[in-house]
Amino acid sequence: MHIHAYEKLWLAASILLILLLIGSVTYGAVGPGVAMVADSEPTVNAQALDEDERFSEPRVERVGENEYAAYVVARQFGFQPDPIVLPANSTVTFYVTSADVIHGFEVVGTNANTMVVPGEVSELTVEVDGAEEYGLICNEYCGAGHHVMEGKVNVVS
Ligand code: CUA
Numbered sequence: 001m002h003i004h005a006y007e008k009l010w011l012a013a014s015i016l017l018i019l020l021l022i023g024s025v026t027y028g029a030v031g032p033g034v035a036m037v038a039d040s041e042p043t044v045n046a047q048a049l050d051e052d053e054r055f056s057e058p059r060v061e062r063v064g065e066n067e068y069a070a071y072v073v074a075r076q077f078g079f080q081p082d083p084i085v086l087p088a089n090s091t092v093t094f095y096v097t098s099a100d101v102i103h104g105f106e107v108v109g110t111n112a113n114t115m116v117v118p119g120e121v122s123e124l125t126v127e128v129d130g131a132e133e134y135g136l137i138c139n140e141y142c143g144a145g146h147h148v149m150e151g152k153v154n155v156v157s
Helices: 002-030 046-051
Strands: 059-062 067-075 078-080 084-087 090-098 103-107 113-116 122-128 132-137 150-156
Touching (some): 046 090, 067 103, 078 150, 084 090
Parallel strands (some): 067 090
Antiparallel strands (some): 059 067, 132 150
């Protein structure tokens, strides 16, 4: 009789342990570790860029004394506008989005580099010096034409 009672106790204890184990595994799967708690909402409709104020006509726009905004669309397999023409000795903020899949936007030989995600707008600001021609490449694999996806950034004085 006493032995039987102990067995019940052990049985209960092992069931409790199993439940705790399952609980910890489940909690681990949904709990802290890496948990995204906030992200900006998609700021653009990738399927309707031609209706978007900023991206319907990819362009470089003067926004201040020596400041420019460049609205760039990446798509399989190129960039618009191409070339991106920038005035020398200026500050340029690029707003880059994608019309289809994830692309990269890298001005070759500079630290201007970002990932381009459909539905989101990547923003980066650069200081532009003298007249020069730069290559523009995609550095995220985006399909069969990835290796030929390139453009030009021409700084003109
Ligand atoms: Cu676009 Cu790789």
